[in-house]
Amino acid sequence: MYQTLWNSINKQVKNSHAAATFLAVSLISWTTIGLLTGFLICMIGGMSFVTKVTVVLCSGGYTGLIFGFFGGILYLYRAEPHHSTDSVSSQVSTISKISLNAKTAAR
Numbered sequence: 001m002y003q004t005l006w007n008s009i010n011k012q013v014k015n016s017h018a019a020a021t022f023l024a025v026s027l028i029s030w031t032t033i034g035l036l037t038g039f040l041i042c043m044i045g046g047m048s049f050v051t052k053v054t055v056v057l058c059s060g061g062y063t064g065l066i067f068g069f070f071g072g073i074l075y076l077y078r079a080e081p082h083h084s085t086d087s088v089s090s091q092v093s094t095i096s097k098i099s100l101n102a103k104t105a106a107r
Contacts, residue, residue, distance in 0.1 A: 002026070002075040019076055027068035034063025 006022055013021045038059035042052040 002072065005029075006075070006079065019080075022076065023069060023072045026072035027064050030068030030071070031060050031064030035060035037063070 005026060006018075009022050009025065010018050035056060038056035041059065042055055047055070
């Protein structure tokens with residue numbers, strides 16, 4: 001589901017806004033699925049009104065948060081290319097050389 005959603009959003013939205021749009025659409029769609037599931041559970045079970053409202057809101061909220069938001073973040077983390085470790089190690093060695101030269105020049 002995440003792959004299909006990501007591909008369709010990439011075709012219609014600029015690259016700079018794709019991740020934010022993906023998370024918003026994922027959150028909304030999973031929340032809707034959770035709300036519909038909560039309504040289905042309430043129609044099957046005989047509960048009081050307050051319990052029905054609690055079931056609907058909790059099922060929608062937690063489903064949207066866990067699967068929509070956190071699931072979307074984890075998908076983006078796995079799908080997006082990361083910086084190579086070579087560039088990071090070269091930056092660290094450059095910084096340490098600069099600080100070493102600054103200490104030596106200060107003496």
